[in-house]
Amino acid sequence: MGETPPFARRRFLSLGAGTAAAVAAARIGLSSDAEASIGTSDPGTDGDVVRSVCEVCFWKCGIQGHVKAGRLTKIQGSPAHPLSNGKLCPRGVGAVGLAYDPDRLVKPLLRVGARGSDSMKPVSWEEAIGFLADKLDGIRKKHGPEAVALFNHGAGASWFKHLFQAYGSVNFGAPSFAQCRGPRDVAFDLTFGSDPGSPEILDISRSNCVVLLGSHLGENMHNTQVQDFAELCARDADLIVVDPRFSTAASKAKTWLPIRPGTDTALLLAWIHVVVTEGRHQREYVEKHTNGWGELSAHVATFTPEWAAVETGLDAEIIRTTARRIAAAAPAVMVHPGRHASWYGPDDTHRARAVAILNGILGAWGHRGGFFRPNGMKLAKYPTPAYPKAKPPADRRPGEAPFALEPLAQGLRRATIDGQPYPIKGWFVYGTNLIQALPQRAETLKAIEALDLLVVCDLLPAEIASYADVVLPEASHLERYDDLLGVSWHRGGVALRQPMIDPPGEAKPGWWIAREIGHTIGLGAYFPWKDVKEYLAERCRLSNVDFAELQREGIVLSPAKPTVVEDGLALTFATESGKIELYSEKLKAAGFDPLPVFRRQDAAPPGYFRLLYGRAAAHTFGRTTNNRLLGELSHNDRVWVNAKVAADLGIADGATVRLVNQDGVESAPVKVKATERMRGDCVFMVHGWGHTAKGLRYAKGKGADDSELVTRVAVDPVMGGTGMRVNFVAFRKEA
Numbered sequence: 001m002g003e004t005p006p007f008a009r010r011r012f013l014s015l016g017a018g019t020a021a022a023v024a025a026a027r028i029g030l031s032s033d034a035e036a037s038i039g040t041s042d043p044g045t046d047g048d049v050v051r052s053v054c055e056v057c058f059w060k061c062g063i064q065g066h067v068k069a070g071r072l073t074k075i076q077g078s079p080a081h082p083l084s085n086g087k088l089c090p091r092g093v094g095a096v097g098l099a100y101d102p103d104r105l106v107k108p109l110l111r112v113g114a115r116g117s118d119s120m121k122p123v124s125w126e127e128a129i130g131f132l133a134d135k136l137d138g139i140r141k142k143h144g145p146e147a148v149a150l151f152n153h154g155a156g157a158s159w160f161k162h163l164f165q166a167y168g169s170v171n172f173g174a175p176s177f178a179q180c181r182g183p184r185d186v187a188f189d190l191t192f193g194s195d196p197g198s199p200e201i202l203d204i205s206r207s208n209c210v211v212l213l214g215s216h217l218g219e220n221m222h223n224t225q226v227q228d229f230a231e232l233c234a235r236d237a238d239l240i241v242v243d244p245r246f247s248t249a250a251s252k253a254k255t256w257l258p259i260r261p262g263t264d265t266a267l268l269l270a271w272i273h274v275v276v277t278e279g280r281h282q283r284e285y286v287e288k289h290t291n292g293w294g295e296l297s298a299h300v301a302t303f304t305p306e307w308a309a310v311e312t313g314l315d316a317e318i319i320r321t322t323a324r325r326i327a328a329a330a331p332a333v334m335v336h337p338g339r340h341a342s343w344y345g346p347d348d349t350h351r352a353r354a355v356a357i358l359n360g361i362l363g364a365w366g367h368r369g370g371f372f373r374p375n376g377m378k379l380a381k382y383p384t385p386a387y388p389k390a391k392p393p394a395d396r397r398p399g400e401a402p403f404a405l406e407p408l409a410q411g412l413r414r415a416t417i418d419g420q421p422y423p424i425k426g427w428f429v430y431g432t433n434l435i436q437a438l439p440q441r442a443e444t445l446k447a448i449e450a451l452d453l454l455v456v457c458d459l460l461p462a463e464i465a466s467y468a469d470v471v472l473p474e475a476s477h478l479e480r481y482d483d484l485l486g487v488s489w490h491r492g493g494v495a496l497r498q499p500m501i502d503p504p505g506e507a508k509p510g511w512w513i514a515r516e517i518g519h520t521i522g523l524g525a526y527f528p529w530k531d532v533k534e535y536l537a538e539r540c541r542l543s544n545v546d547f548a549e550l551q552r553e554g555i556v557l558s559p560a561k562p563t564v565v566e567d568g569l570a571l572t573f574a575t576e577s578g579k580i581e582l583y584s585e586k587l588k589a590a591g592f593d594p595l596p597v598f599r600r601q602d603a604a605p606p607g608y609f610r611l612l613y614g615r616a617a618a619h620t621f622g623r624t625t626n627n628r629l630l631g632e633l634s635h636n637d638r639v640w641v642n643a644k645v646a647a648d649l650g651i652a653d654g655a656t657v658r659l660v661n662q663d664g665v666e667s668a669p670v671k672v673k674a675t676e677r678m679r680g681d682c683v684f685m686v687h688g689w690g691h692t693a694k695g696l697r698y699a700k701g702k703g704a705d706d707s708e709l710v711t712r713v714a715v716d717p718v719m720g721g722t723g724m725r726v727n728f729v730a731f732r733k734e735a
Contacts (some may be wrong), residue, residue, distance in 0.1 A: 044074030051078050051554025053485055053497040055154055055477030056091040056098070057620040058176070059083060059199055060485055061223050062554055063092060065478065065500035072099050072478060072501050077223070081555050082489045083199060089221040090618045090633055097629030098459065098476055099501060103697055105461055105473035106505025115448060118466040118694055125506065125516070132470050133520040135453040136167070139426045145169050146391040148426040148453075149412045153437075155497070156474070157430045158483045159514035160457070164428065165387045166518065166526040171394055171424065173409035175437040178721050184341040186403045186719040187352030190584050192365055193574030195405075196337040197374060197488065203564070204228035207369035209238035209329030213264050213355070215338045218248035220615040222339075224489075238329060240322055242267065244612065245640065245684050246677035255322060260313040261610050261682050261725065262344055262601035268335075268354035269598060270308030271323040273300040275361060280327035282363030289571060290360060292583025292595075299595045311598070330362035332369025345714025345723030347599050349403075353584070354596040360580040366571045372563040375492035379484055380542035382535055384526045394422055401720030402590050408720045410438060416447040426453040430510075435463035436622045436688065439710040439724050457513060460626055461695030473507040475499070480509030481532040484539055493557035494543070496536070496550045511535070592718055601726070605662060608728035609645075610682040613706040622688030626699040637703025638673040640684040646674035649731060659683075659729040661709040669734055670704035683729060
């Protein structure tokens with residue numbers, strides 16, 4: 001806990017183009033001309049330029065690819081796209097390594113052995129689609145179309161959502177909701193009538209003070225946000241980081257608060273207490289735009305910094321002074337809403353509500369340097385027949401998780417096991433490795449055994465593919481068209497993903513796969529277009545967008561409009577009262593606490609440490625760990641342990657250990673990073689390592705898989721999120 005020298009907060013992120021190109025040439029066989037260009041001022045940029053949209057993560061930055069003789073030599077950020085501004089993160093640049101990954105799926109596969117055995121045979125597209133069409137027809141006749149669930153991640157899933165809505169199912173589950181951002185989205189929706197968005201609507205670069213609670217900016221590499229964060233640091237604006245780990249972001253902060261894990265809500269309540277009792281809120285804003293000020297004031301009266309100090313392990317006076325600094329910066333201030341918010345289950349929506357309420361009473365919503373109101377572009381739909389009426393999703397029981405905004409992936413898994421409220425007999429898994437993406441792996445495997453059909457559509461043979469009945473190889477985002485992508489930011493618009501190069505082998509774009517399946521199962525009326533360019537051109541025509549310009553530029557922007565009140569924006573809130581709901585009547589009516597409460601977490605068993613996990617700058621979950629180019633830039637397959645704890649346990653830095661969780665589940669061998677940058681009561685791992693799939697020849701056997709150790713979850717009763725930081729691990733030294 002302390003101050004960081006200003007010089008350490010300056011320029012902190014760079015990617016050497018020469019290094020990246022050298023690795024690309026060595027690992028993925030660039031052309032001799034491209035390889036010879038390494039070491040020049042801008043290697044790989046002498047080919048044709050194609051503008052498109054990235055898909056290495058969900059940010060959807062504008063990109064431009066340089067193509068020479070049919071080979072992709074370099075990827076850069078598109079200057080015209082507001083989410084990239086001509087810059088790109090390491091993952092986006094490193095997507096060249098995905099395009100030429102020697103482990104890519106290149107032919108449809110049918111399972112010939114037991115599930116999980118990786119025993120597959122290559123088949124034609126006609127045979128693969130014919131097989132799954134027969135299975136889908138059988139499931140529809142025996143159980144109804146609702147018995148098929150789509151698990152998905154990424155913009156390319158839109159084709160398959162269309163397909164299965166036409167088929168008659170709305171069982172669409174994305175782990176990105178209940179396992180990630182769900183508590184945050186629900187809490188902000190309850191408070192402001194809208195969620196923080198994706199990308200988050202944060203005016204970081206113009207803020208006077210930013211507070212990060214477990215948000216690893218600079219490691220969780222969201223491009224625009226990190227660019228804005230760099231500007232914030234360059235201005236020497238106030239930055240307060242709350243994290244049990246001294247993260248990259250913490251190294252740029254004026255104050256780092258190494259909080260006891262699981263006590264963030266106590267800190268937030270104490271900050272609100274200081275703001276309220278000392279009259280440091282934005283009075284006019286609160287009077288005009290909020291409901292529940294009196295109830296909030298009474299609620300936080302006892303949550304003093306001294307009370308919070310006992311819970312958090314932080315000094316009471318630092319809690320008080322940081323609250324005053326935050327309030328002094330208002331309204332150009334933000335307590336960052338975070339992204340991954342499924343931490344401790346019943347505490348999660350309350351914690352996120354406390355974040356939203358603090359931002360609300362500081363007047364940050366709608367103000368410069370706080371949360372802006374984004375602009376978008378209205379896009380017409382392609383005309384197709386109305387979807388058939390479908391049964392409600394099978395993810396919840398009556399009264400369960402009443403505020404969930406999307407179906408719960410783990411709820412669809414449960415329905416697959418017990419058949420309630422009706423059976424799920426088929427899974428179509430698009431772009432998500434459910435073996436790592438869902439907690440409680442044994443439940444996932446149990447559900448898979450109950451299926452009549454498991455289809456995996458992806459780029460690489462991750463673990464989930466070894467359990468599939470049929471595997472469909474998709475073209476990557478560098479090799480395909482996708483549906484129009486709306487841009488919602490300071491300046492709105494529409495962007496186009498389009499192919500830069502041809503896909504490898506027999507890999508096909510998602511639009512083609514969905515269309516072929518649709519025609520084969522009698523849903524051709526929902527796919528009346530002959531190809532995707534005809535589809536896109538018609539949507540553009542109906543939306544008054546010049547398709548030729550969109551292809552050429554990669555993005556078409558709408559006219560600029562105010563996004564903050566200082567520029568003329570009139571604030572409105574889509575809540576029942578039309579105001580910010582500090583006190584939530586909706587939560588009260590549903591039997592929940594209408595104001596945030598703090599619940600103390602269970603302590604670790606003797607000899608165990610709380611398992612924390614996070615991201616790395618070079619990787620998106622486990623989707624990029626097989627990328628040879630990105631792998632050369634990353635050394636994050638270690639477990640972080642407090643140096644004194646490691647010494648007391650007789651474990652040296654760099655030693656190999658196995659982690660054993662509270663239920664006796666043991667990890668693969670993993671090296672130790674003994675560091676002063678961790679609290680002594682927890683350990684930290686980067687998520688996405690520890691692959692076991694034999695087809696991932698580069699990633700297999702590197703590091704340990706944190707998700708394997710998540711055998712317990714605490715469920716958020718408000719929205720169904722699975723809190724996963726309730727697991728503990730001990731160390732077993734390798735001989």
